[in-house]
Amino acid sequence: MVGEVKVRVKRFESGKGFYYREYRVKAGKYTTVLDALINIIEEQDSTLAVRYSCRMGICGSCAMVINGVPRLACETTIRSLKTDTITVEPMYNFPVVRDLVARVNELLFNNHRRVKPYLIRRDLGEQFKAEAEYKQTPLELAEYLAYSYCIMCGLCISACPIVYEKPNFIGPQALAQALRWTIDSRDEGGDERLKIVDSLDGVWACEYIGACSKVCPKGVDPAGAIQRLKIMLTINTAKSLLKLK
Numbered sequence: 001m002v003g004e005v006k007v008r009v010k011r012f013e014s015g016k017g018f019y020y021r022e023y024r025v026k027a028g029k030y031t032t033v034l035d036a037l038i039n040i041i042e043e044q045d046s047t048l049a050v051r052y053s054c055r056m057g058i059c060g061s062c063a064m065v066i067n068g069v070p071r072l073a074c075e076t077t078i079r080s081l082k083t084d085t086i087t088v089e090p091m092y093n094f095p096v097v098r099d100l101v102a103r104v105n106e107l108l109f110n111n112h113r114r115v116k117p118y119l120i121r122r123d124l125g126e127q128f129k130a131e132a133e134y135k136q137t138p139l140e141l142a143e144y145l146a147y148s149y150c151i152m153c154g155l156c157i158s159a160c161p162i163v164y165e166k167p168n169f170i171g172p173q174a175l176a177q178a179l180r181w182t183i184d185s186r187d188e189g190g191d192e193r194l195k196i197v198d199s200l201d202g203v204w205a206c207e208y209i210g211a212c213s214k215v216c217p218k219g220v221d222p223a224g225a226i227q228r229l230k231i232m233l234t235i236n237t238a239k240s241l242l243k244l245k
């Protein structure tokens, strides 16, 4: 038993703006922050807005800032925070719809679409007839597997100071996915994707601060992925310069 904890929630209502409201919740050994918030909604304040679905670290929808760190509320136990005061805020960098619900359409979904996150094949007939198998060795799979674990929670974007400074930055989630599809042995769209990320709003905006990788709940390492894209682009530039000679 952890005991009673104070939960300070940063609330937002259009027309009213931001304000904090405090609640007291009884927490056990395995009580998560999401459990505490659901308890508040069910027993104390049904006006509190929280987004969640799977409650098991899969859907990414319960992303929020807990005691100053972007985390999944369903994977964060109260006990792990080692304090009896929990402050919960909506994700940084995103506009807020209401209370803990951030609007993720632009910074997350639109940027993800920008990098063409799917297999691109030159032979479209082959792709759409689906008569062929795109075989892959275990080593080829291992090359991109870690990047494919992204659940699109947006925590990396919430932690990124460059997103805060440059709202047009493609961002760590989408850039990691640009690498994920480009290094997939079945893909033939690498050149197209590299052109998209080779800009001051793309990989060159990243200063390798690494906050994105630190908060990622799935170990995706977007910061490392961005550096790999920079290396690929640098090698391509060197190759084209050598050809000129």
Ligand code: SF4
Pocket: 060, 149, 150, 151, 152, 153, 154, 155, 156, 157, 172, 173, 176, 212, 215, 216, 217, 218, 219, 220, 221, 222
């Ligand atoms: S890279 Fe990690 S933190 Fe970023 S959206 Fe994917 S799972 Fe979430």
Ligand code: FES
Pocket: 052, 053, 054, 055, 056, 057, 058, 059, 060, 061, 062, 063, 072, 073, 074, 075
């Ligand atoms: S509710 Fe799905 S990841 Fe937390």
